[in-house]
Amino acid sequence: MQFASIFLQTHSKSLHHRLTFLRRMGGGPRTFPGGINKWQWKRLHEKKAREKEMRLLDQEKQLYQARVRSQIRASVAAAENPSSRPEKPDQNQLNYGPMTPDEHIKALADRFMKEGAEDLWNENDGPLKAPVNKMGKGKSRSLDEPIDLKKLIAERSSSNGGENVQKREFLGNVGVGVAKPRRFSTYEHFGKMNNGLDLVGNCRVGGLIGVSNVFNSNRFYYVDAARTKSKRLNFVKIGEKSAAKGGSDAKRLKWPRFRGRGVNSDDDDSDDNDEDDMEMGGDRKITGSSAALGNYDVKRTKRVPLELLEDEIDLSQEVETIREEMRQWKSMQEEAKDEEESLLSAKRFDECDISPLTVKALTEAGYVRMTTVQETTLSACLEGNDALVKARAGTGKSIAFLLPAIETVLKATSKSTNQRVPPIYVLILCPARELASQIAAEANVLLKHHDGLGVLTLVGGTRFKDDQRRLESDPCHILVATPGRLLDHIENKSAISVHLMGLEMLVLDEADRLLDLGFRKDMEKIVDCLPRKRQSLLFSATVPKEVRRISQLVLKREHVYINTLGLESVETNANVKQFYLIAHHDQHIPIVHHLIKSHISQVPEYKIIVFCGTAMMTSLVFSLLREMKLNVKELHSRKPPLYRARVSEEFKDAKQAILVTSDVSARGLNYPDVTLVIQNASRLVGIPPDRGQYIHRLGRTGRQGKDGEGCLLLAPWEQFFLDDIKDLPLKKLPSPELDPDAMLKIQEKMDQIDTSIKEAAYHAWLGYYNSINAIGRDKTTLVELANQFAASIGLENPPALFRKTAVKMGLKGIPGIQMRK
Numbered sequence: 063m064q065f066a067s068i069f070l071q072t073h074s075k076s077l078h079h080r081l082t083f084l085r086r087m088g089g090g091p092r093t094f095p096g097g098i099n100k101w102q103w104k105r106l107h108e109k110k111a112r113e114k115e116m117r118l119l120d121q122e123k124q125l126y127q128a129r130v131r132s133q134i135r136a137s138v139a140a141a142e143n144p145s146s147r148p149e150k151p152d153q154n155q156l157n158y159g160p161m162t163p164d165e166h167i168k169a170l171a172d173r174f175m176k177e178g179a180e181d182l183w184n185e186n187d188g189p190l191k192a193p194v195n196k197m198g199k200g201k202s203r204s205l206d207e208p209i210d211l212k213k214l215i216a217e218r219s220s221s222n223g224g225e226n227v228q229k230r231e232f233l234g235n236v237g238v239g240v241a242k243p244r245r246f247s248t249y250e251h252f253g254k255m256n257n258g259l260d261l262v263g264n265c266r267v268g269g270l271i272g273v274s275n276v277f278n279s280n281r282f283y284y285v286d287a288a289r290t291k292s293k294r295l296n297f298v299k300i301g302e303k304s305a306a307k308g309g310s311d312a313k314r315l316k317w318p319r320f321r322g323r324g325v326n327s328d329d330d331d332s333d334d335n336d337e338d339d340m341e342m343g344g345d346r347k348i349t350g351s352s353a354a355l356g357n358y359d360v361k362r363t364k365r366v367p368l369e370l371l372e373d374e375i376d377l378s379q380e381v382e383t384i385r386e387e388m389r390q391w392k393s394m395q396e397e398a399k400d401e402e403e404s405l406l407s408a409k410r411f412d413e414c415d416i417s418p419l420t421v422k423a424l425t426e427a428g429y430v431r432m433t434t435v436q437e438t439t440l441s442a443c444l445e446g447n448d449a450l451v452k453a454r455a456g457t458g459k460s461i462a463f464l465l466p467a468i469e470t471v472l473k474a475t476s477k478s479t480n481q482r483v484p485p486i487y488v489l490i491l492c493p494a495r496e497l498a499s500q501i502a503a504e505a506n507v508l509l510k511h512h513d514g515l516g517v518l519t520l521v522g523g524t525r526f527k528d529d530q531r532r533l534e535s536d537p538c539h540i541l542v543a544t545p546g547r548l549l550d551h552i553e554n555k556s557a558i559s560v561h562l563m564g565l566e567m568l569v570l571d572e573a574d575r576l577l578d579l580g581f582r583k584d585m586e587k588i589v590d591c592l593p594r595k596r597q598s599l600l601f602s603a604t605v606p607k608e609v610r611r612i613s614q615l616v617l618k619r620e621h622v623y624i625n626t627l628g629l630e631s632v633e634t635n636a637n638v639k640q641f642y643l644i645a646h647h648d649q650h651i652p653i654v655h656h657l658i659k660s661h662i663s664q665v666p667e668y669k670i671i672v673f674c675g676t677a678m679m680t681s682l683v684f685s686l687l688r689e690m691k692l693n694v695k696e697l698h699s700r701k702p703p704l705y706r707a708r709v710s711e712e713f714k715d716a717k718q719a720i721l722v723t724s725d726v727s728a729r730g731l732n733y734p735d736v737t738l739v740i741q742n743a744s745r746l747v748g749i750p751p752d753r754g755q756y757i758h759r760l761g762r763t764g765r766q767g768k769d770g771e772g773c774l775l776l777a778p779w780e781q782f783f784l785d786d787i788k789d790l791p792l793k794k795l796p797s798p799e800l801d802p803d804a805m806l807k808i809q810e811k812m813d814q815i816d817t818s819i820k821e822a823a824y825h826a827w828l829g830y831y832n833s834i835n836a837i838g839r840d841k842t843t844l845v846e847l848a849n850q851f852a853a854s855i856g857l858e859n860p861p862a863l864f865r866k867t868a869v870k871m872g873l874k875g876i877p878g879i880q881m882r883k
């Protein structure tokens with residue numbers, strides 16, 4: 063101890079000197095994390111700052127490209143139809159049309175501008191106002207006329223930039239000929255430089271000071287002051303900059319394009335000379351030094367001149383792509399117009415070879431001219447041919463088969479003598495009760511003046527005995543039935559088989575549905591009981607190849623195939639705008655709610671149908687939307703027949719209503735003036751089982767040439783379905799911004815919904831997804847999906863429930879679940 067104290071006394075002074083010396087020479091104490099010295103620390107952070115800078119430059123480049131594209135788009139669109147789109151759409155309203163240039167740019171900015179670069183975007187951004195109005199001075203430009211971007215830019219510059227250049231307003235501005243000056247930050251500091259120049263400064267990350275007319279000055283300076291925790295501003299004095307370069311504005315700097323950091327190393331030295339001296343308001347001097355450790359990340363990077371960027375982008379290709387898009391959109395619109403025109407043919411009913419009494423009834427019902435499908439099929443059917451007819455939804459197929467059906471009955475009754483059992487001459491089969499009732503109602507309209515001819519329906523949900531009584535007491539010539547109930551009668555040896563002995567014509571409406579696996583067996587049995595000598599007519603909006611093959615089951619070999627669509631055209635109505643939206647499951651219900659609300663706000667006489675995968679899911683979605691105080695009705699197979707009939711009638715007559723329904727309403731039902739069809743919030747609603755069903759569901763809107771909209775909602779893993787409908791003109795919608803309050807409320811309401819409804823929906827969901835085999839396609843296990851689904855509807859203890867359900871349903875071979883023996 064003593065030795066130590068003597069040593070300290072004698073050496074303390076020199077030790078102190080040595081330590082001091084060491085500190086000076088060695089870069090100070092090791093206070094930086096990781097044991098690195100201050101220079102390493104500085105270099106590390108400079109590197110990070112450079113990387114960040116690169117990212118921002120890249121994002122800005124993409125935004126620039128987007129702006130150029132948008133500019134072209136605006137000019138082409140405006141040239142074609144200056145008033146076609148509003149300049150600034152109402153943000154609260156959902157717009158299903160093509161994005162305006164503004165929306166397009168904003169969407170791109172949202173996509174690219176991440177990581178602290180949000181400030182590069184603000185509301186003043188966006189494309190020019192339709193340039194043709196100013197530039198073309200009223201002249202309209204043709205789509206094919208080449209767009210001279212340079213000229214366009216120069217004209218913009220001269221029209222709005224001249225004054226700015228004189229005044230030298232330093233307003234941030236990126237883009238080609240941007241009409242409005244752009245401010246890049248939410249925090250802006252306006253001041254006057256002591257040389258009299260106006261200045262807009264910036265104290266947020268990504269702040270950018272530019273010159274308002276980029277094509278005259280070519281300079282951008284980047285100032286990042288966010289990391290300097292003090293409120294100090296860091297500006298680059300642009301006036302000095304040009305002086306330092308010894309050049310006027312006319313002299314361009316040869317900066318390389320996005321090379322390395324996007325900064326010309328040649329200019330780095332001169333930048334140092336410029337060191338950030340700037341006076342604001344003539345009395346405040348702001349100084350920043352890049353040599354100071356605290357300011358290591360103060361950047362004064364020159365942005366790449368936009369002219370150079372312009373060279374880099376292959377504009378001709380961009381122009382061509384955009385032109386092509388515009389052409390497609392235009393041709394779609396024209397097609398929609400043609401569609402409306404071509405729906406009705408020139409031929410009138412009174413010119414046809416049909417009973418004058420039928421013509422009278424048609425005229426009274428307001429039908430004077432035939433639709434295309436009616437005109438095309440009538441003569442072939444009257445000649446007695448078997449026919450397979452394909453025509454778009456809502457084009458009048460029902461009357462197309464009812465007219466020859468009535469003629470058949472008239473011919474048959476005129477021939478027949480008094481028979482003990484009055485025969486049914488025409489049997490019309492269709493897949494759903496509501497559709498059967500609708501067809502019967504339409505037939506009654508046409509039979510109005512045909513005394514003694516009658517129509518009857520045989521559908522499920524009614525008492526068997528009642529059917530029998532009606533058949534006996536009220537003999538009919540035309541029977542409209544669903545396959546299940548008709549087969550019940552045939553198998554129970556009711557009088558129906560005898561009535562059907564005299565059958566002359568069999569009609570299958572929605573033939574592809576009746577011949578698919580769900581109904582095939584029933585159909586085979588029914589057809590076996592019918593006389594072979596008959597005429598058969600098959601009608602549908604979709605006729606897949608396999609259905610054509612199976613149609614031999616019903617049709618004669620020498621039948622005619624009438625396709626009113628033409629080979630090239632799509633199966634959906636051109637006047638229906640189709641969109642799809644991909645979003646995670648937990649967002650689906652809020653999105654459905656959002657879509658409905660937006661639509662209601664835009665369309666006063668709205669009529670919306672939301673399609674769900676199963677009856678129980680329909681029930682769940684209905685309960686939730688009702689809790690959200692929406693004017694909803696529910697229609698699915700679990701509801702009693704009278705209730706179904708009432709709801710269907712109410713929705714038909716309603717001016718404002720929302721129908722949440724299962725596929726019982728997907729086909730044939732003619733609800734007038736439906737404005738929007740939503741299919742499908744997959745978790746809770748369910749993607750359509752196939753392409754055909756998508757088309758039929760969509761066909762509930764845009765009927766008789768009217769306008770309509772359809773939105774398909776998919777979960778990310780359900781995107782495979784898009785392959786099945788890739789030939790249809792669907793456009794992708796960006797995910798909407800959901801109202802957090804509404805989301806919260808939906809969550810609350812979901813918690814209030816009865817657990818039994820949720821469990822039933824969950825059970826139905828399992829069966830549904832198992833049946834459409836979605837799991838195999840996506841390699842996602844049903845268990846995972848089931849758990850996600852359960853969580854999204856707030857169902858507790860889903861694994862146990864799943865096991866129970868899986869065992870009950872006999873779901874085998876599903877990855878991720880062990881079946882108990």
Ligand SMILES: Nc1ncnc2c1ncn2[C@@H]1O[C@H](COP(=O)(O)OP(=O)(O)OP(=O)(O)O)[C@@H](O)[C@H]1O
Nearest residue numbers: 429431432433455456457458459460461603730732
């Ligand atoms: N010649 C006509 N003139 C005017 N309207 C007609 C004519 N023919 C049918 N309509 C009307 O067109 C609408 C659609 O008819 P219909 O239900 O028969 O279409 P569809 O082709 O069978 O549709 P889906 O494929 O959905 O079953 C109905 O409201 C019907 O009254």
